[in-house]
Each structure stands twice: as C-alpha cells, then as structure tokens.
Amino acid sequence: MNIIVAIKHIPSIADDLPVNGSNLDFDSVDFVLNEFDEQSIEQAVLVKEASGGTVTVVGVDLIGELDNVLHLALAKGADKAVKITADDPGADSHQQAGWLAEAIRDMSPDIVFTGVQASNDLDGQIGPMLAARLDLPYIGGVSSVDVVDGAATVNKEFAGGVGAKYAVSLPVVVGVQAASKPPRYAPISKVRQIAQTAAIGKVAPSGDGAGAGLAFKKMAPPVAAGHAKMFTGSPKEVAAQIVELLKGRGLA
C-alpha cells in the first residue's frame, strides 16, 4: 500500500506573532510542524504497521528548514521524505495544495493523510483542496483508520460527542483530527542518526501555483478591548446587580 502524508510547516504561535505591515514578519518567526500533521503522521505509521506498505511524507519547504521536520517523521517510522522547494514563506493553502497535488499524483497513492486543519488555514484546509485536485474523495474529522483488503474503516467525529464509522474505498484523502494512539516519541539519537544518513527527495513546485486571490490590506495583533466585570457581595446582591445590568442593556 502506498501511504502518503501531506504536511504543512506553519508559523509557531508559541510566541507573540511578529507582524510586518500586511503580513507576518517571516524572518522573526519560528516555523513548526502543524500539530494535526503530527497526528496524521502517527496514523499513517499505525496503518503501515497494521496493514503493510510504505509511508512517504511530503511537504512544501517554505523557508529552507523543512528537513528537521522530515527527519523527525522518518524517525517516527516514515520510509521516504520529499520536500517541494518553493522557498516562499507566504504561500497559502491553495498554492501549497496545488504543488502537493502535482507531487503526489505521480506517486499513485492508495491513501493520503493530511492534518484536518492548521492554525494558518485562512483560505481553507489542505485536505479537501488536495482531494479536489487529485479527483479523490475526502473524509475529514477522522480519529482512526483501519485498512483491510484494500478498503478502509474510518471513524469520523462530529460535534457533541457524536461519532460515525464509515466504510471507505481507496484511494482516498483523509483529514486526521487525532490518531488512534498518541504520537510516539522519537529518541533524539535516532533523529540525529537519520539526519546524517537520510536522503530527502527534492521536487520543484510545478503545476498551477495560483493562490486563493486574497489581498492583505493590513495585519495587526488584536487589540485587547474591554474586560470582564466581577460582581461582589452575597448571592442576592450579585443577582440584583446582574438584573440591573441586563435592564440597563435593554435585555430584561
């Protein structure tokens, strides 16, 4: 089975995001692997371990630092890694999906895993766009995948704690919400060893590189406005204050 994982390298939100006029200041922000892609890599490796096959991880190299992420994926059980050398930190989901689709089409995938979303999905998620470009079905919000005899059984999560089990024929694109097990730990000694020996495939971006067509006028951190009002006193006094407030706002 040919298992592909399409990943996204995204600006870290561990720190305040530096803004430079109409976009992020990409020179002073760290890039990290999208957290849902960590789940998606784990699910892909679990499927490989249960049903056989090879796992190839593919991502767009936006700032020339994707190797670290790919080494980690290889240490966690992926077999091959490919980077699309775009060198454009501002590439949006549409552009990345276009490049990924071109690279993945040639790999004749049986199943394509993506993280269900990413924190910078301003113009939509990679998974459905990739499916549309590859002309494959898509199923998102997925929390487990089992493949038996060329067909997949997929658990999908809905709101309110509701879940459903789907029988899915391959090939398919899957948007992983959470892997069926927590992502495994890759020891640093293994990651470093792989970093020295692994060959990472390089592909130039090809095909329709059109973005979503969004034009940024201005980007700024949200301004903190207003604050919570804390009432004090006995429950009766507090209740009276709440009633007053609601009356004052024309709500009671």
Next chain:
Amino acid sequence: MAVKYQKAIAIEKEQAVVDGMDISGHWNRMFEQRVIFEYTPELIEKVASISEAESFANCYQCAKCVAVCPVDVVGNYGPRKLYRYAQTGLDLTEAPELWLCTTCANCLRVCPKEVNMVKIMPATREQAILDGKFVPSELQQAFEATANTGNPLGQPQRKREAWVQNAGVDVPVLRDLGRPVDVLWYVGSYPSYHPRGMDAASAAARIFTALGIDFAILGKEEKDDADSQRLAGEKGLFEMMAEYNIETFNKYEWNEMVVTGPHELNAFKNVYPKYGFERPVVHYTTFLARHLDRLKPLLKHPVNKKITYHDPCYLGRHNGEYEAPRQLLEAIPGVELVEMARNRQNGYCCGGGGGGMWMDSFTAKHTTMRLSEKRAMEAASTGADVLAVACPFEVSRFEDAVKSTGNEHVGVLDILELLDKSMRGE
C-alpha cells in the same frame, strides 16, 4: 503484566502424625515443604544486561534502601522491591515503576552492595525509549520542548532574557559586553521563564550587583543543561544540548561559572567533563558563602521568621554541599533556623529530580501523595513560617504542595529571595 505476587502457599496436613504424636493443626505446616512460587532470574538479567545498569543484579535484598527511599514513603517502592518484582514477573522496561525513581541517591548512600539506581534508571529508561516502549506523555512533551525550543517549558528562546527588564539592576549579557568577565552566571530555564523562578533570578542579579561581582549572563544564547532529561532516559537529547552548551560556554572568556540550580551544577561539574568541558563551576550558595564577609554588612533588615531548609538532592547528596545554604540563612538577622527530621545526607526528595519534574500527574497516579506534599507537611510540622529552598525546581513544587496540604501559612522562598529581602528591607 505477569502476576507480581504469588503468595507462598503453605500446605497444612489435615492429619499429621510424627513419631506417633498427632500434631494436626496449623503448626504442622513446617513438616511439608512449602510451595515456593516460581521465580526467574531472566527479568533481573534483562535489566542488568543493559550497559550502566549492571549493579541491579548485585542486590541481596537487605532492604536498607527501602527505609530511605522517598518514593516508598508515599508508595510501595525501593530498589530492593524492584529487584523482587523483577524476580516475580515484572519487566521493569515496561512497568510504571520505571518512571517513579527520582534519582535522589539516598538508596545508594546506604547500599552495602552499591546497587546504583542513579545509573540503572537512566540506562534502563534509555533502553525503553529506544525500543519504543511506554514513555509518560508529560515527559515526552518536556523532551520535545527541550529539543525544539531549548528549554523544557517550551518557551521561545528569544524571550530567555526578558526577565532582566524587571530585575531593577543592569544585567550584562556576554554577547553585548565584548570583554572577558570574572563570573559567567548560568541562570537556568526555570529562573528564566517561570514567574517564581524569575523572582529568584532578579534577587540574584541584585545581590551580585550589590557585592560588586563582575558578572554576565548568556541571555538568548543560554539553553537548558538537560541533565534531568538525561536521568529520565534521553541521553541523545542530553548530548545534543551538551554539545551546544559547551561550544557556547567556550565562546567567551570567564573565570568561574555560577549556577542557580543544583541540576545544572551536577551537569556542568560532573557530566560535561566527559564531553570535554572542564572549567570551574559552583552553585550560588557556595559562591555567596565564600563572599559572606562582604555579604553580611549588606543584610541590614531583619527577617523575623522561623525558617526550615530543604536540602536539594543534587546540591546535597550528589554534590556534598550542606553547609553553605545554612550559613547564608544564619547570616540573615532575625532568622531562626529549624531543621526537619530528614535533613542533610538523609534529606527527603521533592520529587522533581530524574525527570520527576515533568511526570507529576503520572507519578500521582502511582503514589498516595506527591513527594513535595509529604515534604511540605514535614516542613509545616517544624512550626516554620518559611520553607527555604535552593533549587529552581522547588519553589513551584512546594508552593503547590503547601496549598494542597492546607499549609498555606508556610511561605516558600529561595534563599536568594530571603537574602534580597534582608538587603532591601521588603
């Protein structure tokens, strides 16, 4: 997991007649061979065959270790018990017991056979990690944060020196200074990022300044020492961090390194030499005690408190410093120093060592209370107003513990903060 205990079943004969005498009853049990449960040396050998973990097999079950094991006080643990568990079916490489040891070294102190858990545990954990066995998820996060951000808290590297803005004194950074310094102060991750750690860091900066020490910090170039990650089994991560740190330390000219934390002291003084770093390193208590004559006149304001001091395992047992912290506390006017029953060589562990700092929820599931809670109760029982500490792991651990055990009246302060209070009268 295999059955841990298979209790010995004594066979009692319904009717036992020996030399014509009827001795039926429970006392006849010694007349039949007791059925001893089966045990195997294989699982002991599995641990002892790991490089550095060989001494596991030395145990002859005297149990001196159990009496001093801090985990046994709040659970059912201790090196002797681990040996026995292994004998009766426990595979340590897959058991929760693998992650409970804090490497406090009190067992090693009393062990007549030199069973060395400070080596056994890291080596066995490393093997478990390399084999893809269970790793507590909290610990996994701390490892990943250290590898990705340079500190176990997962804080951005560029904010590592942000605390200096609130220190109230100028804190020189080596890369801006452009000249050699006498003292390189390695601040450490918790003093750099944890709110209560920053209080201690700011206090240290004010004390060093008042003493006229020619010091500087590494600021954004400083990364975690990773000693506790090593003890938790991530040797590869430790080596990666050590390589970076040694290169960074050697970039600058300085005479002596002062560290805020005992774990950093242990790393730089005892472990980094194996990686080629051999320069003088001291803990701040040792350093300040050396300057006591000049420090004393600065301690103008009395701190009228009854204070008990908790010996950090990695300052005391691992590095033999018991007196300097006490000298500093006794130098503060107004302080009455009282000792907890377990002190100095027999000091109780706060639970933070050996990776315990990042396994609090996991450990809590396998013990009756946190080690820090046990210690907070011991501190409170002395009648002390303040539990004084000298390790950056401890302030947050004990502040939580005094609250959760209903001892909020006991304040938790780093010795640096107490000295600073006396210096500034706050």
